[in-house]
Amino acid sequence: MDKSLLRQQVLERLAEDLLRVEQAAQTAHEAATHEENIAENKYDTLGLEAAYLATGQARRADAIRQAIVSWRSFSLALYNPSQGIQLGALIVLVDADDKQQRLFIGPEGGNMTLSCDGELTQVISSQAPLARALLGKFEGDEVSLEVASVRREFEVLKVY
The missing domain is CATH 1.10.287 (Helix Hairpins)
Incomplete structure (x- = not known):
């Protein structure tokens, strides 16, 4: 990664x-x-x-x-398991349907999908609702987010 x-x-x-x-x-x-x-x-x-x-x-x-x-x-620090997810983290999430997605939390100007290592990665701003919900979370944590009156649940599988 x-x-x-x-x-x-x-x-x-x-x-x-x-x-x-x-x-x-x-x-x-x-x-x-x-x-x-x-x-x-x-x-x-x-x-x-x-x-x-x-x-x-x-x-x-x-x-x-x-x-x-x-x-x-902005510097690309390595993931520190004692601090949880921070700006610059590359995260693999899984939803309730077992669908995985990769996210890269950046400072601003996100909202783009890139291909890296043969996989798609969604770049999101640290101000995006999902990024705010993820900041400070750890591998194995669950994250809940309501979008357009629909609650979505994710589990943090891996953080880089």
């Missing part, structure tokens, strides 16, 4: 996302400032809508840049 490889994949994915968002922001900015989009009356809002879109894309780009800084700066 190579957590440094997972971190590198996260950084690559964030860099790709940043490039796409920056391109979208540039396109929206060009549309907002194009002479054909100058409002001719109060109902002509194409330029204004493009400006709002450009602002939103710029904010998203800033959030991705911050996530990249966070991922680069």
